Amino acid sequence: MKIKEMIVVEGRDDTIAIQRAVNADTIETNGSAVNEETLKRIALAQQRRGVIILTDPDYPGERIRRIVSERVPGCKHAFLPKKAALSKNGDDLGVENAAPEAIRHALEKVHEAMEDPLEVISRQDLFDAGLMAGADAKKRREQLGILLGIGYANGKTLYKRLKAFQITKREFAEAIAQIVEEGRD
Structure with missing residues (x-):
């Protein structure tokens, strides 16, 4: 599955998980401290290719989603259920824990605000x-x-x-x- 849009994720492990699931490019926010340079890259990606935001289903992930959405209008959104993003031992919640099928399913159900x-x-x-x-x-x-x-x-x-x-x-x-x-x- 090839994704035209750039996918905004939180970190390197998320990028690896995305690339196991689909053929796509990512922009990493490096956690919830989304800086101006990253927001400018996301805005450029939105103009050129479009953007899909796929962050962790937790408070910091929702905060990143909100910051990016407010600063870069027109982004699309993909969501992973918490159950799909939970680590095997249940102590970590994130995109990096999701199976490739769960990521593909989330990307098939993309929504645009x-x-x-x-x-x-x-x-x-x-x-x-x-x-x-x-x-x-x-x-x-x-x-x-x-x-x-x-x-x-x-x-x-x-x-x-x-x-x-x-x-x-x-x-x-x-x-x-x-x-x-x-x-x-």
């Missing part, structure tokens, strides 16, 4: 689906993030991502139906 969504999923829709409150809300948000390919998020961030990635009400309803069905097992 949009300024003005066509449809709006309301906060009430999130409450009604059991995503904002209740004992299973966190688990449901995690499942929804996997099904829609938008990664895990807390309620507020989930609401923003659904709008930014223009998830339709139909896609949302189908994913919620699948979550409910799987919960009946």
